[in-house]
Amino acid sequence: MLMFTFAKRTCDVRGCSDKSSPRHRFPNPHKNPERYQKWLDLVDNPVLKSKDPDLVFRSHRICHIHFKLEDRSTNWFLQKTAVPSLYLPQPKYLRNVCDKK
Numbered sequence: 001m002l003m004f005t006f007a008k009r010t011c012d013v014r015g016c017s018d019k020s021s022p023r024h025r026f027p028n029p030h031k032n033p034e035r036y037q038k039w040l041d042l043v044d045n046p047v048l049k050s051k052d053p054d055l056v057f058r059s060h061r062i063c064h065i066h067f068k069l070e071d072r073s074t075n076w077f078l079q080k081t082a083v084p085s086l087y088l089p090q091p092k093y094l095r096n097v098c099d100k101k
């Protein structure tokens with residue numbers, strides 16, 4: 001069974017340890033520079049930010065759990081406009097609120 005061999009890479013969203021969901025590649029940084037940048041911001045992984053966009057596009061993946069139902073098209077594919085929106089690292093302003101508990 002070759003079906004799920006593509007799922008073995010680790011997810012590049014900071015703090016995510018999912019190892020079983022299908023993976024999605026980043027938007028093409030040449031065709032969709034704005035969307036690529038948006039993904040990069042949301043994923044908040046400093047390692048990726050210092051890498052060549054082509055390398056990120058070719059060899060980095062984020063997993064399926066970060067996408068809402070409406071971002072998905074058929075099967076495991078995403079809509080062209082999809083951006084990761086679930087189980088993401090908390091933005092700084094939210095983190096500070098939590099610290100004050």
Ligand SMILES: [Zn+2]
Pocket residue numbers: 011012013016017018062063064065066
């Ligand atoms: Zn993930």
